[in-house]
Amino acid sequence: DVKVTQSSRYLVKRTGEKVFLECVQDMDHENMFWYRQDPGLGLRLIYFSYDVKMKEKGDIPEGYSVSREKKERFSLILESASTNQTSMYLCASSSPLYEWQYFGPGTRLTVT
Amino acid sequence: QKEVEQNSGPLSVPEGAIASLNCTYSDRGSQSFFWYRQYSGKSPELIMSIYSNGDKEDGRFTAQLNKASQYVSLLIRDSQPSDSATYLCAVRRGSTLGRLYFGRGTQLTVWP
Numbered sequence: 001d002v003k004v005t006q007s008s009r010y011l012v013k014r015t016g017e018k019v020f021l022e023c024v025q026d027m028d029h030e031n032m033f034w035y036r037q038d039p040g041l042g043l044r045l046i047y048f049s050y051d052v053k054m055k056e057k058g059d060i061p062e063g064y065s066v067s068r069e070k071k072e073r074f075s076l077i078l079e080s081a082s083t084n085q086t087s088m089y090l091c092a093s094s095s096p097l098y099e100w101q102y103f104g105p106g107t108r109l110t111v112t
Numbered sequence: 113q114k115e116v117e118q119n120s121g122p123l124s125v126p127e128g129a130i131a132s133l134n135c136t137y138s139d140r141g142s143q144s145f146f147w148y149r150q151y152s153g154k155s156p157e158l159i160m161s162i163y164s165n166g167d168k169e170d171g172r173f174t175a176q177l178n179k180a181s182q183y184v185s186l187l188i189r190d191s192q193p194s195d196s197a198t199y200l201c202a203v204r205r206g207s208t209l210g211r212l213y214f215g216r217g218t219q220l221t222v223w224p
Binding site: 030031033040041042043045048050056058090094096099100101102103104105106 | 144146154155156157158161200202204210211212214215216217
């Protein structure tokens with residue numbers, strides 16, 4: 001069965017902390033994505049990667065960075081967390097062959 | 113103009129009725145179209161994909177695509193309370209590397 005896992009379901013961090021969100025997929029997918037989802041704003045793409053060590057900015061990359069050292073793992077980094085980064089973060093992966101994205105369970109991050 | 117627009121809803125239908133969810137997209141070169149269902153507090157899950165003009169049926173779900181009108185829809189026949197969720201339309205543009213563009217979603221409530 002297809003699996004995308006995320007390191008935490010709930011996370012509470014303080015303003016200014018460095019935050020790491022990890023995503024692992026077991027489907028050997030080339031493409032991986034990080035989104036945030038906020039009420040009324042829908043899914044917004046932060047970064048995506050179509051290969052190891054490759055990354056592309058999405059629509060809202062400011063305040064975030066990513067790392068993809070291995071094919072199965074894609075990390076989202078909040079360099080200095082701020083309260084406006086409180087959100088649900090969703091990781092997804094896809095294969096160029098099938099195109100649709102599989103989502104992980106999400107991490108609800110609260111920055112206080 | 114937004115890449116992908118959905119009727120904002122919320123949409124409320126009685127059990128057993130047909131629910132009709134609509135989506136328009138701006139890029140005429142778009143190739144692939146997907147419908148996701150997202151239950152409250154959960155991550156999106158794929159329910160339908162469609163690539164060519166016409167209808168595609170899967171159980172109680174029918175996806176309809178009209179590329180000339182840049183329009184894709186999802187019909188849910190014999191709606192059940194368990195269909196109550198937010199439905200997301202997603203589109204892959206012709207030029208993108210696996211990236212999908214998502215609408216903001218339509219919230220559907222099926223009442224008994």
